[in-house]
Amino acid sequence: MKLRRDVDAADLIKALSKLGYRIIRQTGSYIRLQSDDPQHTLTVPNHRPLRVGTLASILADVAIHQRLEKDALAEKLWP
Numbered sequence: 204m205k206l207r208r209d210v211d212a213a214d215l216i217k218a219l220s221k222l223g224y225r226i227i228r229q230t231g232s233y234i235r236l237q238s239d240d241p242q243h244t245l246t247v248p249n250h251r252p253l254r255v256g257t258l259a260s261i262l263a264d265v266a267i268h269q270r271l272e273k274d275a276l277a278e279k280l281w282p
Contacts, residue, residue, distance in 0.1 A: 207281065210258055211251040218280035222269065243268045 212234060216226065224236040224245075232249045245264055248257065259273075266276045 206255055206258055206262070206277065208252065208255060210253050212247050212249045212253060213251075215247055215253065215258070215261070219265065221280065222265070238268075 216224070216234065216236065219236060223238045223240065224243075225238075226234055227237045227244075228235045229249070234247045234249055235244065236247060237244045243265075245261060247253075247261060250257075253261075262273055262276055266273045269276060271279070
């Protein structure tokens with residue numbers, strides 16, 4: 204599946220909140236998210252739009268944590 208090219212930080216954070224991620228802090232233009240079951244922390248740059256490589260890296264990290272394929276995760280976040 205080809206990644207969307209119009210995703211900004213706010214869209215990604217909203218989508219990740221469906222999986223239980225919440226904002227724990229922000230330092231400059233970087234937003235730190237955390238999920239609790241099991242604990243996982245990641246950083247999202249507050250950019251508009253996110254670079255495709257950055258988005259792919261974040262989604263790969265979340266997919267490993269959620270034990271999903273990257274394509275299945277993208278479908279779950281943006282149906």
